[in-house]
Amino acid sequence: MTEPAVTSPRPSLALRHALLPTGGVGSYAVPEWLERVNTDYFQRRISSETLRAIQDVVIKAAIKDQELAGLDIVTDGELRRDNLVDHFAVRLAGVEIDRRQKAYYYDYYDAVVRHPLPLAPLHLEEEFLFAQRLTDRVVKFSITGPHTLVKRIRDEHYHDERAFARDLARVLNAELKRLAAAGATLLQIDEPYLGGFPEDVAWVVDVLNAMVEGVQAQIALHVCYGNRYGKPSWEGSYHFLFPRILDAHIDVLLLEFARKGTDDLALFRQYPNGFRLGMGVIDVKDTRVETPEEVAALIRRGLEVVPAERLWLNPDCGLRHLPPAVAQAKLAALAQGAALVRAELLGTRP
Numbered sequence: 001m002t003e004p005a006v007t008s009p010r011p012s013l014a015l016r017h018a019l020l021p022t023g024g025v026g027s028y029a030v031p032e033w034l035e036r037v038n039t040d041y042f043q044r045r046i047s048s049e050t051l052r053a054i055q056d057v058v059i060k061a062a063i064k065d066q067e068l069a070g071l072d073i074v075t076d077g078e079l080r081r082d083n084l085v086d087h088f089a090v091r092l093a094g095v096e097i098d099r100r101q102k103a104y105y106y107d108y109y110d111a112v113v114r115h116p117l118p119l120a121p122l123h124l125e126e127e128f129l130f131a132q133r134l135t136d137r138v139v140k141f142s143i144t145g146p147h148t149l150v151k152r153i154r155d156e157h158y159h160d161e162r163a164f165a166r167d168l169a170r171v172l173n174a175e176l177k178r179l180a181a182a183g184a185t186l187l188q189i190d191e192p193y194l195g196g197f198p199e200d201v202a203w204v205v206d207v208l209n210a211m212v213e214g215v216q217a218q219i220a221l222h223v224c225y226g227n228r229y230g231k232p233s234w235e236g237s238y239h240f241l242f243p244r245i246l247d248a249h250i251d252v253l254l255l256e257f258a259r260k261g262t263d264d265l266a267l268f269r270q271y272p273n274g275f276r277l278g279m280g281v282i283d284v285k286d287t288r289v290e291t292p293e294e295v296a297a298l299i300r301r302g303l304e305v306v307p308a309e310r311l312w313l314n315p316d317c318g319l320r321h322l323p324p325a326v327a328q329a330k331l332a333a334l335a336q337g338a339a340l341v342r343a344e345l346l347g348t349r350p
Helices: 032-042 048-069 125-132 146-152 161-181 198-212 263-270 292-303 324-346
Strands: 095-097 111-113 138-144 186-190 218-222 252-255 276-282 311-315
Touching (some): 032 048, 125 138, 125 161, 146 161, 146 198, 161 198, 186 198, 276 292, 292 311, 292 324, 311 324
Parallel strands (some): 138 186, 218 252, 252 276, 276 311
16 A cells, blocks of 8 residues: 655654544533523624633533543544634634624635735644643644635635635644644544535645645544534545545545445455555434444444554544534543454453
């Protein structure tokens, strides 16, 4: 198998389990009361200081939930983010937003770019550092990728998605380098809109490579089929990613398999590569909690194609739309299922 091309060696990760490590994709469950609190902020009923204090508390709880579930890799639950676009759009210098127009937590701003994007920080390293101080486990930090952003931010300057995406990649590359300098060792790029625009993959890989050039951290890419209100935005096969994705300068590729089934695992046999596969083995669009044995059965399917040393385990997508108790139970099933298979491989008890 060939190794993915990278521009320079990247640091290794200090994982609790080097074999079959587990982690979330990004977002954690948002309880109904927190939806109301966020909506209160957008309707000017609470201050940004009050909202931030509440977010600090729920992030602490989310990290503890992930630790108790037994995950090797944790996130801040993306609990400061109202959606995967606006959290970045409001921080991108040169993107114009009328903040008065948004009244509900899950709404999107009408964001527009009318001038070239200046190279300016997004100040995301503060969010990473807050999470990292709370845990001794690897913290993964996610960035929405250029392709998804150009699909949601109205372009009145570039008049060319590729040119707009290249400029976004330049800005986000600088932000990734700041995150790596702050201590982030695992950075994830989220590109869910690729599933709806498979014809774009031909140019998106080049943009992604520009985004991660010179970044001294492990790079993961998450491509899903959407998760708006717990529903998929698109359907399909991951066949559109191959073989072009083999040119991506990434270390981990996170894909859905729990809800969609495991047929696309054959792509990893058809197109040999050196990526680690972040295999989705938890269905985030179903509130039924999988048993550890069900999770283990899916993992064994993955091991028929991908060597154990290159298989990572995660839910299909983020947990934002699940009830908190269900989300934690699913993560526990993920960790327990991994432990069953890990014990089989090592000849020990889980």
